[in-house]
Amino acid sequence: MRVLGIDPGIAIAGFGFVDKVGHKLKPVQYGCIQTEAHTPPEERLIQIYDSAVALMDKYKPDSVAVEKLFFNRNVSTAFAVGQARGVIILAAAQRGLPVAEYTPLQVKQAVVGYGKAEKRQVQEMVKMFLNLSAIPKPDDVADALAVAICHAHSAVLVQKLNEAGRS
Numbered sequence: 001m002r003v004l005g006i007d008p009g010i011a012i013a014g015f016g017f018v019d020k021v022g023h024k025l026k027p028v029q030y031g032c033i034q035t036e037a038h039t040p041p042e043e044r045l046i047q048i049y050d051s052a053v054a055l056m057d058k059y060k061p062d063s064v065a066v067e068k069l070f071f072n073r074n075v076s077t078a079f080a081v082g083q084a085r086g087v088i089i090l091a092a093a094q095r096g097l098p099v100a101e102y103t104p105l106q107v108k109q110a111v112v113g114y115g116k117a118e119k120r121q122v123q124e125m126v127k128m129f130l131n132l133s134a135i136p137k138p139d140d141v142a143d144a145l146a147v148a149i150c151h152a153h154s155a156v157l158v159q160k161l162n163e164a165g166r167s
Contacts, residue, residue: 001155002028004061004097005148006052006088007140008069010044010080011035013052013088014140017059018130018148025152027130029059032141041080049087056095064092065100065151067107067143102150107143110150122146 007014016030033051035044056064066089069082092099105115111125123135123142129149136142 001063001152002059002061003148003151003155004056004059004064004092005144005146005151006064006066006085007143007147008066008081008085008088009140010041010048010077010084011037012138012140013048013084014138014142014144015052015055016136016141016145016148017055017061018145018152020152020155025129025149027132027145029055030136030141030145032138032144041083045083045087048084049091052088052091053094056091056097061097063098063100063151063155064088065102065147067147068101068103070104100151100155102147102154106154107146107150110153111146 001020003018003020005016005018011034013033015033017028019026019028033048035047066085069078069085089099108117108122109115111129112121119139123139126142126145126149127135130145136145
């Protein structure tokens with residue numbers, strides 16, 4: 001199973017492709033989609049969409065996992081991140097890919113075992129789970145890989161729950 005994990009953002013959207021083979025996780029490709037600060041928002045969204053499409057078409061994930069929107073103060077940032085999430089989810093939906101969404105708490109719980117883990121703890125666990133020589137930078141990339149790991153660990157359970165709900 002190949003999972004694409006996404007940490008959405010308008011300036012930087014982290015992505016990480018992870019293969020799950022048996023109980024092992026293997027990084028395939030990871031990085032970030034970056035847009036320029038003074039570019040009109042609609043152009044930034046096109047860049048994010050086009051990049052997401054190109055990545056999905058090249059690496060052919062079986063599913064896409066996206067971090068759910070969480071914000072506490074800056075509403076305009078939340079709207080921009082929500083729009084970035086939307087175009088990424090659209091790209092996945094157009095390819096018939098199932099999309100799973102996880103809160104930051106769920107990601108931390110799945111990766112570290114503690115929902116209130118510090119960012120550095122999550123990054124260290126990502127490095128360990130994927131046998132990387134260093135923590136991926138910028139932070140958005142490590143976060144995207146954490147989302148992919150979360151989904152890789154949760155996908156079988158989520159699928160069984162969905163099947164049970166349909167019967």
